[in-house]
Amino acid sequence: MRALLIEEYGGPEVLKIGRRPLPEPGPGELRVRVIAAGLQPVDAALRRGFFAQGGAFTSRLPVTPGNEFSGLVDRVGEGIGHFRHGEAVLGWTLLNACAEYVVVPAAQLLHKPSILSWDEAAALSASGQTAHTALEALALKRGETLLVHGAAGGVGSMAVQLARARGLRVIGTASTRNHDYLRVLGAEPVEYGAGLLERLRAMAPQGIDAALDAAGGQALYVSVELVRQRRRIVTLVDFIKAELFGVQAVRSQRSAARLAELLQLQAQGQLRVHVSGRYPLEDAAAAHREIETGHVRGKLVLRIGREP
Ligand SMILES: NC(=O)c1ccc[n+]([C@@H]2O[C@H](COP(=O)([O-])OP(=O)(O)OC[C@H]3O[C@@H](n4cnc5c(N)ncnc54)[C@H](OP(=O)(O)O)[C@@H]3O)[C@@H](O)[C@H]2O)c1
CATH class of the missing domain: 3.90.180.10 (Medium-chain alcohol dehydrogenases, catalytic domain)
Incomplete structure (x- = not known):
């Protein structure tokens, strides 16, 4: 072959x-x-x-x-x-x-x-299950605010939609070129780079409950400033800094049950x-x-x- x-x-x-x-x-x-x-x-x-x-x-x-x-x-x-x-x-x-x-x-x-x-x-099967695994590790509750770094990528796009389906407010980082795309997915977009922390404080003055890092770079530095409990921060990218900051480093856990749940959400129009x-x-x-x-x-x- x-x-x-x-x-x-x-x-x-x-x-x-x-x-x-x-x-x-x-x-x-x-x-x-x-x-x-x-x-x-x-x-x-x-x-x-x-x-x-x-x-x-x-x-x-x-x-x-x-x-x-x-x-x-x-x-x-x-x-x-x-x-x-x-x-x-x-x-x-x-x-x-x-x-x-x-x-x-x-x-x-x-x-x-x-x-x-x-x-x-x-x-x-891959990015969808990674996003699903990461959200599970964050133990999210309806009505909470989740920050997704790298929200326009393969994992981020799925994470935004899965979190919206669970009734969360989602703020997603991306370059401005992707802001309309993030709005369609259901996230409130914010530009990454210099000034991100201040922009996020202005968008969520009451604080951010949990953060998912699918981007690396500044993501963990910003997240630890905004999220009160370290275990409610997950990185998929930076396992060395995860240890330094005491946040969760997560690897995708795949199973037929997890993929079946994604297909169900897709059938219900909640995941594209x-x-x-x-x-x-x-x-x-x-x-x-x-x-x-x-x-x-x-x-x-x-x-x-x-x-x-
Ligand atoms: N731990 C695991 O099991 C696991 C599993 C899968 C993936 N990962 C890792 O997770 C990361 C994301 O994977 P992926 O498949 O989603 O990657 P991807 O699809 O290649 O991500 C591309 C996206 O990243 C965004 N981006 C680039 N620089 C950024 C920054 N500084 N801040 C915020 N967003 C930024 C881009 O948005 P703009 O174009 O708007 O900049 C683009 O939409 C990768 O590092 C990957 O290796 C880990």
Whole structure:
């Protein structure tokens, strides 16, 4: 099968399309013919060699990136009763989604609702579940005020909508170019950079109950000034400062139940996956360049296989 390959660490130019053996599903697994794969900053970090010495996992070359996908069930392993050949699915994996076929345990797949496009379905499983995990860690209550740093990105866009669905007031940081976008998602936008703390004090004179850092940089410095309880600050980005400040460092916890909840919210019109760019597999390097600008709105996807 054709797959995106990283054979040496480096810039976007190291991404090549090569051939890998067609993976066979074992008991409890399925093979999916991938139609689209969602992209994340972690794909670029993998390509640069960030995980070569360990971390969340240790990467070995050659490696195929990609953690989330949509596609069609192509082969069903032993012991699986609830998926059939040809059904539309979405799911997640650690690596390997940017290929014509991916094999995953059945517990990492859900049926794709027909109202969700292939691109939207491909881009939901990773960032959506990260946002959901982070909000859970913040133990939010209806009526509270949440600050989301990086609100226009993949995780931030989902976090804003999930928090609004729970009845929170949400203030989101973004450049002015994204302020109308944030308003559509239901957040009150504020520009990051110099003066952010003062702007936030003016917007929420009664204080901010909780903060989610999906941006890094100044986010934690500002958050500790505004949020009374440190455990009500979560960073997804800066694990070193998290320890320094005594705030929570959170890693995405994925499960079928979590993804099912996101699909339910999507069906109720409370969660929209905003895909701002889509690239063919052959242009993966261009997609990585865009991810590495740090200014993607919503999500990017790679188109890999034909739609049925
Ligand atoms: N811990 C975990 O398990 C986990 C999981 C997923 C992601 N992450 C991390 O979480 C972060 C966000 O991920 P993502 O997928 O949402 O990234 P992303 O989609 O690439 O984020 C891009 C967004 O960041 C905004 N941005 C850039 N600089 C900013 C700043 N200084 N302040 C506020 N917003 C800023 C941009 O808005 P403008 O264009 O308006 O500037 C853009 O919309 C990344 O660092 C990622 O590695 C961690």
